[in-house]
Each structure stands twice: as C-alpha cells, then as structure tokens.
Amino acid sequence: MDELLARHRKEAKDLQNRITGMKKQATKSTRKEVNSKCQKLQDDLKIRHEQEIKELEGFVDEAQTDEVTPEKLLEQLEISEPQQTTQEVTPTPKKGRRNRQKEKLAKREAEIERMKEEARLEASKQPDLKKIEQDAIDQLCEINRLKPYDIIPDGHCLFASILDQLKIRHDDSSHDIYKLRSLACNYIRQNQDDFVPYMFDEETMQLKDVVGYTEEMEKTAKWGGELEILALSKQFDCPISIMMSGRPKHVINESGTKPELKLVYYKHTYALGEHYNSLHSI
Incomplete structure (x- = not known):
C-alpha cells in the first residue's frame, strides 16, 4: 500500500505541474476551455487512484468475507449430541480449531509479497x-x-x-x-x-x-x-x-x-x- 500511495503522490505532483503550465499558456479566449480540461484531468486521476486503492484493499476484503454455510456454522458452534452410556468415559482433550480466514489471508499476503519481490528483481535487470x-x-x-x-x-x-x-x-x-x-x-x-x-x-x-x-x-x-x-x-x-x-x-x-x-x-x-x-x- 505504501508503494501505491507514493506513486499516487508523484502522479498528482506531475499532473499539477502540467496543469500549471497549461493555465500559464491559456489566453483570455481559451481560459474557460483550459480550466475545464484541467478539472477533467484531475477528476480522471482521482477516480483511477481510488480504484487502484480499492483493488488492493480487495485482497483483504475477500479474505474477510468468506461465505457462511450451514456446515461451517455447525462446525463453529460445535454442536454435538451427548450420548448416554453406562460406562464412564474419560474426556478427550479437544484440538484447537483452525482459523481458516487467518490462514487464507496469510497465504494471500505471502503471494503478494512474492509477486512484489519478483517485480523488483525484474526491474533491477532492466536498463535505466x-x-x-x-x-x-x-x-x-x-x-x-x-x-x-x-x-x-x-x-x-x-x-x-x-x-x-x-x-x-x-x-x-x-x-x-x-x-x-x-x-x-x-x-x-x-x-x-x-x-x-x-x-x-x-x-x-x-x-x-x-x-x-x-x-x-x-x-x-x-x-x-x-x-x-x-x-x-x-x-x-x-x-x-x-x-x-x-x-x-x-x-x-x-x-x-x-x-x-x-x-x-x-x-x-x-x-x-x-x-x-x-x-x-x-
């Protein structure tokens, strides 16, 4: 996310420089049209930045919005029928329940980090x-x-x-x-x-x-x-x-x-x- 926000700040700064140049060159007869074009450029950039942030955050959202099925609900509630028995049964310690959401999120984060590392390695091989x-x-x-x-x-x-x-x-x-x-x-x-x-x-x-x-x-x-x-x-x-x-x-x-x-x-x-x-x- 930090890398994405840093790129967004740079793109916003570059666009502001471009807009400053466009407005300086505008004449009285073209000022209204130039201002309109500048506003559109700013709006388009803002929309694209918001979309990119949503797409990145979507990785976490997806991991946190698993569908709750009846089977999973039963598993979470751990419903079990007590059985009548004439023999004394020694209680068996329960195993800790797996947190599948955390496992899925950790796996996805590891995959994202792997892709970032591959991109950095590929970029380092490219000529400047x-x-x-x-x-x-x-x-x-x-x-x-x-x-x-x-x-x-x-x-x-x-x-x-x-x-x-x-x-x-x-x-x-x-x-x-x-x-x-x-x-x-x-x-x-x-x-x-x-x-x-x-x-x-x-x-x-x-x-x-x-x-x-x-x-x-x-x-x-x-x-x-x-x-x-x-x-x-x-x-x-x-x-x-x-x-x-x-x-x-x-x-x-x-x-x-x-x-x-x-x-x-x-x-x-x-x-x-x-x-x-x-x-x-x-």
Missing part, C-alpha cells in the same frame, strides 16, 4: 532508459556546443520550444503558443496533399479527418508532433532539426532559407511521456 537517454543527449549537446532550455512538460511543449527558437534565432517575438497552433493548422488545411503520408491512422487503417484533427490541435492542449513541425518549418521557411538519443539528427525542410530552429526530443526522461525542449547555443 532515462539515464541512457540523458547521457546520450548530454554528449550530443557537448559535441555540438548546445544546451537544452527547459520547457514546461505539457501538451504545448513542442509549440513553446519553437516559440523560444523563433525568438533567439529569428529575432521574432510576435507570436504566442496558440498563434503557432493556428499557423500550423491553417497551413495543413491549405496544403492537405502534402500531409497525406502523416494522416494515416494505424489503429483504424484509414486517413484521419483533416478538419477534425486540425480543429482539435488548434483549440486544445493536444500534443504536437512531426506533422506540426513540418507545417511550421514551411510557414517560417526554415529547417527545423530534432536531436534525439540513439539516432542521427533529424532535419525537416532542409531547403528552408532562414536560420535553422533546433529542438531536442525526449522519450524516457519525463514522467508524462514524450517531450520537446529548445536548444540554445553555448
């Missing part, structure tokens, strides 16, 4: 992907004389990273996050044929609805990806490079004529999942 990724990125940054500039880890991180790059490499401070979302989505809608390869949904095996996709991307805190990077690289006529662990630098729109925007991509370092930071020159 976070450390591997961070070490690789640190080395790449040192070679290229760059340093990551931390961006709040939320659904806006890609756009916030590009916003920071526009300021330091294009001397352009005329945009905000939702302006970049609108520019990217408008470009996608106006040039749909260029984005067909990116619109295939592997789950449904069909092309995504461009209008529905871009409306959600434009008006919410939905995570952006390669589709939006390509659109903004075309919009600002510049290459956008992405540094990542274990792969060569990925450059989008190499033919762009304006200075390159430089991002770094993380897959394992942040608790909320995939994340982009901005790269500053040293």
Whole structure:
C-alpha cells in the first residue's frame, strides 16, 4: 500500500505541474476551455487512484468475507449430541480449531509479497532508459556546443520550444503558443496533399479527418508532433532539426532559407511521456 500511495503522490505532483503550465499558456479566449480540461484531468486521476486503492484493499476484503454455510456454522458452534452410556468415559482433550480466514489471508499476503519481490528483481535487470537517454543527449549537446532550455512538460511543449527558437534565432517575438497552433493548422488545411503520408491512422487503417484533427490541435492542449513541425518549418521557411538519443539528427525542410530552429526530443526522461525542449547555443 505504501508503494501505491507514493506513486499516487508523484502522479498528482506531475499532473499539477502540467496543469500549471497549461493555465500559464491559456489566453483570455481559451481560459474557460483550459480550466475545464484541467478539472477533467484531475477528476480522471482521482477516480483511477481510488480504484487502484480499492483493488488492493480487495485482497483483504475477500479474505474477510468468506461465505457462511450451514456446515461451517455447525462446525463453529460445535454442536454435538451427548450420548448416554453406562460406562464412564474419560474426556478427550479437544484440538484447537483452525482459523481458516487467518490462514487464507496469510497465504494471500505471502503471494503478494512474492509477486512484489519478483517485480523488483525484474526491474533491477532492466536498463535505466532515462539515464541512457540523458547521457546520450548530454554528449550530443557537448559535441555540438548546445544546451537544452527547459520547457514546461505539457501538451504545448513542442509549440513553446519553437516559440523560444523563433525568438533567439529569428529575432521574432510576435507570436504566442496558440498563434503557432493556428499557423500550423491553417497551413495543413491549405496544403492537405502534402500531409497525406502523416494522416494515416494505424489503429483504424484509414486517413484521419483533416478538419477534425486540425480543429482539435488548434483549440486544445493536444500534443504536437512531426506533422506540426513540418507545417511550421514551411510557414517560417526554415529547417527545423530534432536531436534525439540513439539516432542521427533529424532535419525537416532542409531547403528552408532562414536560420535553422533546433529542438531536442525526449522519450524516457519525463514522467508524462514524450517531450520537446529548445536548444540554445553555448
């Protein structure tokens, strides 16, 4: 239970950081929608935490709620008919009655502890992907004389990273996050044929609805990806490079004529999942 509660506290803290970032980026026109989304995230997390606690406590509840059958009741009451006999019978000491509920509970607790130990042993054998990724990125940054500039880890991180790059490499401070979302989505809608390869949904095996996709991307805190990077690289006529662990630098729109925007991509370092930071020159 202690391990579960510790994880719940960490997840709640991570979510609070994410919500703080979302609210900071909200504009007057989007504040109501952002607040609603933040409340839903908090409610969903609370429901999941309560369910996980109930499931863990269920192990004990199950052990304590054995069905009482007539046979068990008779056994517990130890009903026995006295027999008439002409011979004197020496009383036989009674054996202590087994407490089956305690035995079952102890057995289940032992099984849970065994499973935990197996999980800890398995985890100790796994590579530390976070450390591997961070070490690789640190080395790449040192070679290229760059340093990551931390961006709040939320659904806006890609756009916030590009916003920071526009300021330091294009001397352009005329945009905000939702302006970049609108520019990217408008470009996608106006040039749909260029984005067909990116619109295939592997789950449904069909092309995504461009209008529905871009409306959600434009008006919410939905995570952006390669589709939006390509659109903004075309919009600002510049290459956008992405540094990542274990792969060569990925450059989008190499033919762009304006200075390159430089991002770094993380897959394992942040608790909320995939994340982009901005790269500053040293």
